[in-house]
Amino acid sequence: MFEEIPGGITSEVELDLLLLDAKLSVPEPPARGSVSRAALIDSARSSERRVVGVTAPAGYGKSTLLTEWAHAEERPVGWVSLDRFDDDPGALLTLLASAFARITPGMDHLPVDVRGHGFSALGRAAPLLASAFRASPAPFVLMLDDLHEIRSPACQDVLSIVLAGVPHGSQVVAASRAEQPHLPRLRASGDALEITASELALDAAGARQIFAEAQVSLSADDAAEVVERTEGWPVGLFLAAAIARDSGDDPLSVSGDDRYVADYLYRESLAKLTEQQQRFLRRTAVLDRFSASLCDALLGSSDAQEMLRELEASNVFLVPLDRHREWYRYHSLFREFLLGELRRVEPDAIADLHLEAADWFEENGSPAMAIEHLLDNSTERIRATHLVATVALATYQAGQLTTLQRWFSALGDPAIAAYPPLAVLAGWISALTGHTDDADRWAAVLEAASYDGTPADGSASFASARAMLRAMMCADGPERALADAGFAVAAEPTWSPWRDQAFALLGEALLLAGDADQAEAAFAECSVTAAARDSSVLVVSESELAVMAMDHGRWAEAADHVQTALATIEQHRMHDYATAVLAFAEAARLAVHRGDLVDAHRQLTRAMRARPTCTYAIPFIAVRVRLQLAKVYWTLADHATARHLLREADDILLYRPALGTLVDDVSDFREFVSSIEHPGSAGGPPLTPAELRLLPYLQTHLSIREIGDRLFVSRNTVSSEVGSIYRKLGVSARSEAVERAMALGLLGA
Amino acid sequence: MDYRDRLRRLAINDERIAEDDLDDLGVAPDGLDARSLALARIAALVAVGGAEPSFGSQADAAVSAGATPAEIVDVLVGIIPVVGLPLVVAAAPKVAMALGYDLDDPQPAFGDA
Numbered sequence: 001m002f003e004e005i006p007g008g009i010t011s012e013v014e015l016d017l018l019l020l021d022a023k024l025s026v027p028e029p030p031a032r033g034s035v036s037r038a039a040l041i042d043s044a045r046s047s048e049r050r051v052v053g054v055t056a057p058a059g060y061g062k063s064t065l066l067t068e069w070a071h072a073e074e075r076p077v078g079w080v081s082l083d084r085f086d087d088d089p090g091a092l093l094t095l096l097a098s099a100f101a102r103i104t105p106g107m108d109h110l111p112v113d114v115r116g117h118g119f120s121a122l123g124r125a126a127p128l129l130a131s132a133f134r135a136s137p138a139p140f141v142l143m144l145d146d147l148h149e150i151r152s153p154a155c156q157d158v159l160s161i162v163l164a165g166v167p168h169g170s171q172v173v174a175a176s177r178a179e180q181p182h183l184p185r186l187r188a189s190g191d192a193l194e195i196t197a198s199e200l201a202l203d204a205a206g207a208r209q210i211f212a213e214a215q216v217s218l219s220a221d222d223a224a225e226v227v228e229r230t231e232g233w234p235v236g237l238f239l240a241a242a243i244a245r246d247s248g249d250d251p252l253s254v255s256g257d258d259r260y261v262a263d264y265l266y267r268e269s270l271a272k273l274t275e276q277q278q279r280f281l282r283r284t285a286v287l288d289r290f291s292a293s294l295c296d297a298l299l300g301s302s303d304a305q306e307m308l309r310e311l312e313a314s315n316v317f318l319v320p321l322d323r324h325r326e327w328y329r330y331h332s333l334f335r336e337f338l339l340g341e342l343r344r345v346e347p348d349a350i351a352d353l354h355l356e357a358a359d360w361f362e363e364n365g366s367p368a369m370a371i372e373h374l375l376d377n378s379t380e381r382i383r384a385t386h387l388v389a390t391v392a393l394a395t396y397q398a399g400q401l402t403t404l405q406r407w408f409s410a411l412g413d414p415a416i417a418a419y420p421p422l423a424v425l426a427g428w429i430s431a432l433t434g435h436t437d438d439a440d441r442w443a444a445v446l447e448a449a450s451y452d453g454t455p456a457d458g459s460a461s462f463a464s465a466r467a468m469l470r471a472m473m474c475a476d477g478p479e480r481a482l483a484d485a486g487f488a489v490a491a492e493p494t495w496s497p498w499r500d501q502a503f504a505l506l507g508e509a510l511l512l513a514g515d516a517d518q519a520e521a522a523f524a525e526c527s528v529t530a531a532a533r534d535s536s537v538l539v540v541s542e543s544e545l546a547v548m549a550m551d552h553g554r555w556a557e558a559a560d561h562v563q564t565a566l567a568t569i570e571q572h573r574m575h576d577y578a579t580a581v582l583a584f585a586e587a588a589r590l591a592v593h594r595g596d597l598v599d600a601h602r603q604l605t606r607a608m609r610a611r612p613t614c615t616y617a618i619p620f621i622a623v624r625v626r627l628q629l630a631k632v633y634w635t636l637a638d639h640a641t642a643r644h645l646l647r648e649a650d651d652i653l654l655y656r657p658a659l660g661t662l663v664d665d666v667s668d669f670r671e672f673v674s675s676i677e678h679p680g681s682a683g684g685p686p687l688t689p690a691e692l693r694l695l696p697y698l699q700t701h702l703s704i705r706e707i708g709d710r711l712f713v714s715r716n717t718v719s720s721e722v723g724s725i726y727r728k729l730g731v732s733a734r735s736e737a738v739e740r741a742m743a744l745g746l747l748g749a
Numbered sequence: 750m751d752y753r754d755r756l757r758r759l760a761i762n763d764e765r766i767a768e769d770d771l772d773d774l775g776v777a778p779d780g781l782d783a784r785s786l787a788l789a790r791i792a793a794l795v796a797v798g799g800a801e802p803s804f805g806s807q808a809d810a811a812v813s814a815g816a817t818p819a820e821i822v823d824v825l826v827g828i829i830p831v832v833g834l835p836l837v838v839a840a841a842p843k844v845a846m847a848l849g850y851d852l853d854d855p856q857p858a859f860g861d862a
Contacts, residue, residue, distance in 0.1 A: 723802045
């Protein structure tokens with residue numbers, strides 16, 4: 001239910017767009033100080049391998065190679081610079097889709113299409129993107145820089161599926177400091193080419209070129225010697241040349257390619273800069289990306305623009321990110337060195353620098369980046385929790401559940417519990433995503449909490465928000481839910497962004513209490529309010545109104561409600577949301593009434609597929625959708641599926657027995673079903689919610705044990721469920737199961 | 750063919766029964782409903798120490814035919830006097846798994862999404 005971004009706090013998105021643009025732009029080629037990688041690039045291009053992995057430690061010129069390739073490439077090039085905030089399947093897919101959309105006509109909708117939360121990243125969005133790749137009208141090249149920032153297994157699973165869609169003639173080139181887990185399998189099938197440190201290491205000719213550019217002469221013997229000492233490490237050679245130029249030292253005095261050497265070399269290279277310039281570099285290193293205005297805010301200065309120009313002219317470790325030279329970042333190894341310097345020289349300044357950065361991002365409409373700068377600061381917990389509260393629902397809605405969960409765990413449960421409005425949102429999101437344990441835990445925390453301030457999420461009061469969560473979870477039966485929903489309706493004024501939610505909950509509670517007329521009025525009120533502000537809560541009220549209209553034979557009216565609900569789902573890409581299931585079920589029911597069996601089965605598949613999110617966390621939805629689906633399947637003579645759905649509804653009632661009239665509805669239907677003397681036998685058992693959750697993992701090459709780790713279930717459970725999936729789909733191998741599931745509409749878009 | 754004929758046919762250990770279509774031989778079940786048949790097969794699986802996939806298939810068949818999980822558990826309890834407790838103890842986790850509950854797993858089915 002209730003997927004809405006509360007109004008009034010929607011931030012200005014311009015800065016986020018600028019930052020996104022910087023991440024998706026091919027960096028400018030370095031002015032000097034690099035050795036051409038044309039030979040490596042040519043061989044990688046002519047290899048025609050679909051995936052090229054550039055894997056080497058820092059300082060080997062990976063990004064430079066990608067940049068050179070991108071500028072030399074004739075095929076359209078999409079670019080993604082990844083950073084530590086992108087380690088979230090939703091964020092990663094959105095970036096990949098955005099980069100691809102930029103170079104492929106007619107794909108503007110793709111970044112929005114791949115948004116989705118939880119299991120839908122692997123089951124829907126990743127195969128969708130893979131098939132968009134496959135269908136690309138022209139060969140393309142997609143460059144992923146700093147892939148080592150993507151560490152989570154969930155992201156790697158998604159990536160392996162997406163990479164499988166890269167067609168022959170196109171290439172994905174990924175640079176990473178760490179092993180790239182998808183490469184071994186692709187290499188075995190002849191689809192991958194790897195460029196490693198040994199290919200990136202420079203030879204004597206390369207060394208002489210670097211020294212020549214630094215205007216330091218180097219004899220052939222010395223070149224061989226310095227290459228041997230530095231093991232051809234490009235950044236080491238470059239620094240050796242810079243130091244030789246600036247100090248006249250013997251270039252042979254440096255050796256090795258480890259971090260300490262780099263630190264030493266960088267420190268030497270800073271020596272020629274003024275103290276003011278050094279301080280600028282040190283302090284701005286706390287920023288992942290920066291503009292002059294941000295630097296000025298951070299340092300309390302007004303000359304950052306000039307400083308950046310000076311540094312860019314003298315220092316090749318600064319990378320301009322956009323054509324207008326507004327946004328920059330440091331070479332990553334250099335930034336790590338600068339951060340070390342900052343910790344060494346002025347450790348006390350670090351906390352304040354992050355605060356200044358947070359202020360700037362907040363003022364400039366990027367609360368998410370402000371949160372990132374506040375998370376490590378234990379004295380700023382309160383501010384961070386408030387900020388998270390303002391963007392939590394929007395972040396969830398953008399499909400970045402993993403990011404939200406990372407924030408929650410960085411803040412810690414005590415900090416969240418200390419700010420009850422955020423605890424309500426944590427409970428709300430747990431319930432929406434079907435995480436019953438977390439929802440119950442937050443509900444328990446909230447019972448004891450109180451808060452008198454105005455919540456940052458736009459709701460009228462903490463008490464009202466808590467009442468809505470309680471009504472939604474309906475743990476104590478219809479009467480309590482009715483009282484809670486009634487309280488919320490009274491508390492949320494007409495301009496409140498939560499008013500439609502309150503009416504939806506009131507309608508649900510009235511239905512459970514057996515007051516259908518009043519419920520219909522509440523849902524109608526919800527629809528009017530939700531439609532006026534384009535809110536996705538509309539799905540809930542329109543679906544329930546459709547149920548009631550069809551129950552009374554008002555088919556034309558029902559068709560309008562179904563139409564509105566389905567359009568809202570399309571508009572908000574809510575196909576995998578718990579609240580979409582009832583709309584699909586009613587669309588199927590309507591289609592059966594019209595005799596359109598093809599459409600009926602299509603809608604049923606959509607509903608069945610999305611139903612795993614319908615858990616007892618929102619029990620009335622979970623039971624109602626199963627009851628409605630069971631009735632439609634029964635009408636279609638698929639008695640087996642109807643009975644399995646009834647059984648699922650019974651299981652939910654074990655956890656939430658107090659669901660008022662819904663309990664009677666279920667038992668009425670069960671009695672009707674068992675009164676049938678000779679039941680039809682059409683249809684086999686459907687995939688269970690647990691099996692549906694597992695299904696997307698069959699697309700990967702993960703072992704049974706690894707899948708169990710991903711889903712937090714035992715190996716035994718996975719193996720039993722896989723067997724069951726094979727049996728129900730009538731297949732005997734993993735690839736066949738995936739093919740069959742795709743054909744049935746249980747996987748993919 | 751009435752039940753006495755069918756019993757006679759079974760009693761002679763006609764090997765065709767294991768290979769051929771039961772309908773051709775006239776011994777196919779005709780009076781028992783799908784639900785009872787599935788429950789009986791679950792009982793038999795317990796008795797022979799059947800494997801988990803067999804339980805999965807028969808439990809699904811039982812639910813498809815209108816049996817409830819509670820009735821399936823009734824079957825397990827009901828045959829203890831005949832097959833003995835150890836066989837039922839051995840079957841319980843397999844039946845649980847077939848119904849979507851991993852007894853070794855702390856999370857309930859329909860719990861977390």
